[in-house]
Amino acid sequence: MAINILEPGLATTVQDQGRPGYYNVGIPQGGAMDSLSAEMANALAGNSAVEAVLECTYLGPRFTTDADAVIAVAGAPVDVKVNGEPRPQWSRLQLSAGDEVSFGMLRGGTRYYIGVQGGIDVPVVLGSRSTYTLGAVGGFEGRALKAGDVLPVGPALDVGTGGAERTELEEALRPSFDKEVTVRVLPGLYDHRLTEEGLDTLLSATWTLTPVADRTGLRYSGPEIAWKPRTQPFGAGSDPSNIVDAGYAVGSIQIPGGKEPIVLHRDAVSGGGYAMVATVISADMDLLARSAPGTKTLFRAVTLEEALAARAEGRKVRSQIWG
């Protein structure tokens, strides 16, 4: 079975749960940015959590399948159409060979996911099917989709091979795509290099997500943040926001020159010369991926213990999808 891409959408890529283990040479973890929505698309399509899905950003693809197929769409709210007829999101959809799937405009959020029973069967590269476009690694030929691409689909799973039975996802379990969001962060790394007031500003101001937001990172606008002046150490660069180039935690927040904080996401550059001052906790990384430009964002400080508790809570939510 295969998917024929008629129109690719704005930045549609193949993603799975990512590619850990190569960050030490600059290859990021990758994987679906809104990992929970991607997992839901898989569950609804009758897959396990690990199959590769299509990540659609703002504007989705138009495609047909060359055989009967089962798909599901989860994530940011969007009109789903099969042969021009509206079909529900958050549900298993049966397609006949030749049916044409298309999408309307987003009504909120940024990304949605198309799960296909059997998963998108591109080659596994370094342990993952995720697309890392900057390095042209993985996914479909290492790039975002183009018109004319033919994507192979793997053999369908059944309950015996780990496929989910769920055909719908009740509203209470679906993530929300709000215009205001509170994101929990753990201060640390180089937070001692901000003035006390600077750190307070970061953790109390309302930040607005700018359009400069992609799989690498998201930039926010808001007040300026003050760094403590100092004589820079050898090799660190001249600005007080500079450090000797170091590894970047995924989810870490840097504030080059004290302006416009950047939060690194799943295709993070693995290192660089800007001091990080806090890190978004793992449980809240999906919240960033769901944010549309203009989203008002609060960064609220938590402790490591609270971050671990939130992580356990997130696991519970996840297990309900598969229950």
Added chain:
Amino acid sequence: MTDTAVQRTDARYTWGGDEFLFVEIAEAMSLAANYKANAMAALLTARGLTGVSDICPANASLLLRFNPDILPPDRLEAEVRGVEDEVAHSSHQTLDTRIIEVPVWYDDPYTRETGARFRKGHQKPDGTDLDFAAEENGLDSPAEFIRRHHESPWLVSMVGFVAGLPFMFQIVPQKDQLEVPKYLSPRTDTPALTVGHGGCFACIYSVRGAGGYQMFGIAAAPIFDPAQRLDDFRDFMIFFRPGDIVKFRPVEEAEYRDIQAQVDAGTYTYRHAPVVFDLQRALDDPAAYNLDLLERLHGH
């Protein structure tokens, strides 16, 4: 800060959320701090801790990614502190690594053309990046800067930013380090394989893209080969590893073209040889030590 061997002072431990532990070994760049980062990474890799997915040594720090559901943060920290202690107390501060010869066409037309497109807002709008670098280091000419650049070998102090990009630190006393500020405003374009420089670090851009380092030349052969066509990439698509030692060799256009032809034919391999990097010798007498390293490269 002066160059000294690994000090028995504690590094700074701090968390990057619930999945990353960051260990700042020193605020300033030095061979000793980088050695410690690489030595700790090597020991941690050898221990094969369950629950640690990424061990990323950097210039003067170490970043670890872990799964706190498998390895609780306090246990991870205790393990890493144990390794730090072990490195600080080891009497032989050596790393098994290799020395690699990297042919570079300095002052090539590709980076010169790209540089010309981004003169506006550059520190030296009416010259080249090489003119600027020579001036910044008080050298008579770009040619003198190029000579200094390839004369002494460099240690790969970190691999990253993007896939396979090596940061390199020259094995010379701090007073002889070539230092050049980055572009004031980053470029939106850099040719793949550009040999760049920012602060005290050299780099080779593994892929085409944005960049802020000054551009001095272009490496003749790939350092990142996702298709794994060349022999040097048979095991892995990325060539450089932290701890590698690099000797740049200047080539002119004819040899550059010849190497390119070998790359196209799939026959090119890098000249390299195994070496043991000895921190104390590198610090005590870099000039003599570098000669020794180069002897290994050129065979015996």
